[in-house]
Amino acid sequence: MLDVGGGPGYFREAFGRAGARYVSVDSDLGELSARGRPEPGTVMGSGMALPIRDEAVDVCYSSNVLEHVPDPWAMAEEMLRVTRPGGVVFLSFTVWLSPWGGHETAPWHYLGGEAAARRYASRHGHDPKNRYGTSLFPVSVSDALLWARHTPNGELLEAFPRYHPWWARGVVRVPGLRELATWNLAVVLRRR
Ligand SMILES: C[S@@+](CC[C@H](N)C(=O)[O-])C[C@H]1O[C@@H](n2cnc3c(N)ncnc32)[C@H](O)[C@@H]1O
Incomplete structure (x- = not known):
């Protein structure tokens, strides 16, 4: 699996415990080395132009990175490109409003x-x-859903507030309110 904007690999152990071979990409050398020498399988590069071949991973994951790139939907499309057909893309971000x-x-x-x-x-x-x-951009729930529903390269499986309890999940279906109350949106797609 590939972690886009994974910093020094905050999720490496958790994915490793689940049996995954973990590779991370990050564009910032300071973030990459925040825990000392980067682990093997750490790549420096941009999420908007991933230095990874097409259909290379089963799972492409990104946590709280989308709002830090100037073209979030280019990054999201890159995540689909590097995922094999049938594989899964998970991305989450802090909603601007x-x-x-x-x-x-x-x-x-x-x-x-x-x-x-x-x-x-x-x-x-x-x-x-x-x-x-420069390093923070306004990303909305509406734009994320628009992209996820219409990209020809993926099928939207789930969109939910990442940190809310199950009973608050429906908030993403309410235009307007969802921008204020979702806090952090998680989107899951299957690669076509
Ligand atoms: C808020 S941190 C999130 C770190 C980690 N994913 C997490 O959830 O704890 C944002 C990360 O995105 C990285 N980042 C920012 N712009 C990027 C880009 N264009 N390509 C790849 N990573 C980027 C930053 O260097 C930083 O490590």
């Missing part, structure tokens, strides 16, 4: 991402790590 959408600039992102970043910089004396327009 959720209370944590602005990351460390929240809740001021409700006044706009630029304004929130400026406010953070004036308070802390430096830019936020997740800088709107």
Whole structure:
């Protein structure tokens, strides 16, 4: 399986315990080496142009990365490309209009991402790590569902709030409310 934006491999052990051969890709050398020397099977590259051949993995996974790339749907399509037909893509991201959408600039992102970043910089004396327009982008539930329902390369299996209990899963079906209340959307597709 491939973990896109996996940093130093936070999920390596869990996938290994489940019997997977784990490979991760990340674009940032600092993140890749956050736990010391990167493990074998760690690749430096962008999720938007994965340095992986077509149909190479059974599972392509990405946790909380989509909102950090300027073209999230290019990354999502790349994840489908490297997955073999019948394989599974899982991706999750923090929804922009959720209370944590602005990351460390929240809740001021409700006044706009630029304004929130400026406010953070004036308070802390430096830019936020997740800088709107550079390393943080507004991704919505609606756009994710639109992509997942219409991509010719995958079939949407599930879309649900990643961290909510089962009884709150239906929130993703309510336009408007879902942008505020989903917090983190998980989308699962089968590669066609
Ligand atoms: C919030 S962290 C998530 C780390 C891990 N997936 C998790 O859920 O704990 C975002 C990660 O995405 C990586 N990232 C950002 N832009 C990327 C890109 N274009 N391609 C691959 N990884 C990227 C960052 O370097 C960072 O490791």
